[in-house]
Amino acid sequence: MKRLLFYVHFNKWNSISSHVLYQLEHMRPLFSKIIFISNSELNQTDKEKLTQTHLIDDFIARENVGFDFAAWRDGMTHVGFENLKSYDSVTLMNDTCFGPLWDMKEIYNSFESDANVDFWGMTNFRKTKQFQEHIQSYYMSFSREVVVSEAFQNFWLNVQNFINVQDVIDQYETNITTSLLDAGFKYRTVFNTVEEDDSGMLHPDFSYYNPTAILRYKVPFIKVKTIGANQSVTPYILKEIERRTDYPIDLIVSHMSKIDYPDYPYLLGSKYLKAAVAPPSSASKIAVHLHVFYEDLLEEFLEAFEQFHFPYDLYITTDRDEKVTAIEAILDQRQAQSQIFVTGNIGRDVLPMLKLKKQLAQYDYIGHFHTKKSKEADFWAGESWRKELIDMLVKPADQIIANLQENEDLGLVIADIPTFFRYNKIVVAWNEALIAPEMNDLWQKMNLSKPIDFKSFNTFVMSYGTYIWFKYDSLQPLFDLDLTDADVPAEPLPQNSILHAIERLLIYISWAKNYDFRIAPSQEVLTPFIDNKLLNNREDLQPHTYVDFNHMGGIKGALKYIIIGPARAVKYIFKRLAQKVKS
Numbered sequence: 001m002k003r004l005l006f007y008v009h010f011n012k013w014n015s016i017s018s019h020v021l022y023q024l025e026h027m028r029p030l031f032s033k034i035i036f037i038s039n040s041e042l043n044q045t046d047k048e049k050l051t052q053t054h055l056i057d058d059f060i061a062r063e064n065v066g067f068d069f070a071a072w073r074d075g076m077t078h079v080g081f082e083n084l085k086s087y088d089s090v091t092l093m094n095d096t097c098f099g100p101l102w103d104m105k106e107i108y109n110s111f112e113s114d115a116n117v118d119f120w121g122m123t124n125f126r127k128t129k130q131f132q133e134h135i136q137s138y139y140m141s142f143s144r145e146v147v148v149s150e151a152f153q154n155f156w157l158n159v160q161n162f163i164n165v166q167d168v169i170d171q172y173e174t175n176i177t178t179s180l181l182d183a184g185f186k187y188r189t190v191f192n193t194v195e196e197d198d199s200g201m202l203h204p205d206f207s208y209y210n211p212t213a214i215l216r217y218k219v220p221f222i223k224v225k226t227i228g229a230n231q232s233v234t235p236y237i238l239k240e241i242e243r244r245t246d247y248p249i250d251l252i253v254s255h256m257s258k259i260d261y262p263d264y265p266y267l268l269g270s271k272y273l274k275a276a277v278a279p280p281s282s283a284s285k286i287a288v289h290l291h292v293f294y295e296d297l298l299e300e301f302l303e304a305f306e307q308f309h310f311p312y313d314l315y316i317t318t319d320r321d322e323k324v325t326a327i328e329a330i331l332d333q334r335q336a337q338s339q340i341f342v343t344g345n346i347g348r349d350v351l352p353m354l355k356l357k358k359q360l361a362q363y364d365y366i367g368h369f370h371t372k373k374s375k376e377a378d379f380w381a382g383e384s385w386r387k388e389l390i391d392m393l394v395k396p397a398d399q400i401i402a403n404l405q406e407n408e409d410l411g412l413v414i415a416d417i418p419t420f421f422r423y424n425k426i427v428v429a430w431n432e433a434l435i436a437p438e439m440n441d442l443w444q445k446m447n448l449s450k451p452i453d454f455k456s457f458n459t460f461v462m463s464y465g466t467y468i469w470f471k472y473d474s475l476q477p478l479f480d481l482d483l484t485d486a487d488v489p490a491e492p493l494p495q496n497s498i499l500h501a502i503e504r505l506l507i508y509i510s511w512a513k514n515y516d517f518r519i520a521p522s523q524e525v526l527t528p529f530i531d532n533k534l535l536n537n538r539e540d541l542q543p544h545t546y547v548d549f550n551h552m553g554g555i556k557g558a559l560k561y562i563i564i565g566p567a568r569a570v571k572y573i574f575k576r577l578a579q580k581v582k583s
Contacts, residue, residue, distance in 0.1 A: 026104075
């Protein structure tokens with residue numbers, strides 16, 4: 001069969017997500033020709049991913065006007081309607097779905113061999129007060145008999161560049177089906193939803209509201225919007241896709257993380273590192289930065305580094321010249337090589353790393369660690385924190401580097417939450433809110449393209465202590481700030497300092513650069529009941545209830561609290577009394 005595919009692409013960040021490349025790779029064998037129509041301004045690198053790998057045969061760049069239907073129209077005009085007649089079928093699809101989850105070959109063979117099918121799709125929408133029954137437009141395929149018809153050609157020649165998506169739905173998505181039915185053609189879908197039970201659904205749109213049915217009927221594609229719209233069940237949908245198909249759910253997690261915030265709860269469950277990957281390749285250039293404030297802890301790290309099975313260059317920073325001799329002695333004893341830099345006692349471990357910009361920019365992957373102790377809390381806080389972070393991010397470095405090498409979307413690997421922060425409620429929303437303005441300020445200074453307001457967040461996903469592995473490009477905006485000692489307050493640091501802001505910004509900077517992140521799991525197994533008991537507290541059961549008005553507007557906040565609190569209590573009393581009178 002000689003088949004033609006018009007594939008429409010749009011990405012609001014003007015990039016190509018990996019699920020698109022996977023999609024084209026698996027659709028490629030079905031088609032004699034694939035024409036890729038992009039409504040986004042793609043860079044040369046992304047274009048080469050398509051053309052040099054022969055995933056497509058032709059590339060059309062156009063302005064983002066008229067949505068998919070205008071793009072398909074332009075594709076047909078580009079080919080020429082006379083030339084369309086030479087194909088046995090013409091398929092229209094877009095990148096608004098993940099898949100194929102199942103092999104498409106059998107579906108094509110089934111529909112193309114059925115004399116009662118002139119055109120077909122994945123799912124349909126039943127007739128309602130608002131819409132006629134129609135094939136949903138994310139995937140439609142038309143036989144040659146349809147393509148050469150006057151009804152088909154007139155429809156596409158009259159497609160306009162609507163600027164309102166609802167106009168496109170009303171005029172084109174529904175009418176393409178009704179126009180062809182009126183012309184005497186017949187259609188089918190992989191999942192015919194017309195008679196399906198839609199109880200409990202807001203609208204009878206199974207492609208959007210019912211991912212369970214999509215999987216049950218083995219529809220090869222699941223809509224991108226469906227994943228975000230059904231977050232309460234998405235973790236289970238992802239597990240089901242992983243169980244029933246060969247589709248890599250990392251593609252879903254990565255794309256959803258890029259087009260929206262990367263730290264939604266429904267995504268986090270899928271962000272642990274892969275356990276089984278190939279050994280790390282020795283071809284990559286790898287650096288390890290270790291900030292040594294406490295020389296007595298250096299050997300602990302050097303011993304952990306001995307578990308690496310890849311070549312790396314070690315960079316050590318410290319705060320004073322006097323410590324260099326001790327560090328060199330320990331290195332000699334361990335027969336370890338390192339370049340040592342004295343960076344001063346400002347900026348803890350973060351600023352010393354940023355001061356190595358020139359050196360670290362040469363590497364593919366970088367690990368950043370420091371000799372952690374805790375001055376603010378008991379000995380065991382710093383001790384447990386450091387040892388657990390070493391277990392999560394240093395000792396399993398082979399696995400981490402292999403993941404970074406295997407997944408081009410992966411820009412950053414952080415540690416899971418250390419146990420000290422699960423036994424103790426230290427990171428709280430009110431304090432995080434105090435750090436958010438500094439985060440917003442840094443975001444603006446980095447001139448990052450993706451908008452975000454950290455004041456709207458309750459808390460942040462971060463690598464506690466800034467232990468991380470990363471691709472330099474994923475954090476380059478932070479390095480390019482060229483921060484100096486003058487940008488960091490002196491010790492003791494306030495709890496909302498620039499360093500605390502940077503600690504929380506890392507995964508979001510990587511996100512702004514179109515990278516995803518993964519979490520190295522903790523080796524300490526704690527029951528989630530600990531979190532449940534710690535976080536779910538009624539204030540009226542606390543022995544000494546105290547409201548910290550520093551987080552609520554200071555004196556003005558306290559005065560407001562005095563007025564609003566009693567007023568609400570009085571309102572409640574009158575409301576309850578009124579209800580009793582009525583009853």
